[in-house]
Amino acid sequence: MEIRSDGQIVLMDKQFNRATVKADTLVLANVEPNDALYLESLEAGLKVVKIGDARSVRNLRGAVTDGANAALVVEKNAELNANLALISDLPTDVEAAARKSPPQE
8 A cells, every 4th residue: 555645545455456546534444353352351251242343344334233232232131142142131942932922822
């Protein structure tokens, strides 16, 4: 990548193809998650969940949705399922689902 004084940015992809774009602002991001705190928290027995780009690199909406979903279950005695995803008030087996379902006629 090259940033020119006239506001032009020269980008190069993995195949060494160049593209030039004009930009007012450039944001650089490191897309490699640092799992150290997450793993230490799991080992300590805390209920933690990966959200945003730590879970997988996506767009901003995905990260915001992850955070919002986690926040919605924090106060509802959330548990972690086998995939280390937060669950709350969800049946984890058929028997539990049957207890919550109204009788069918």
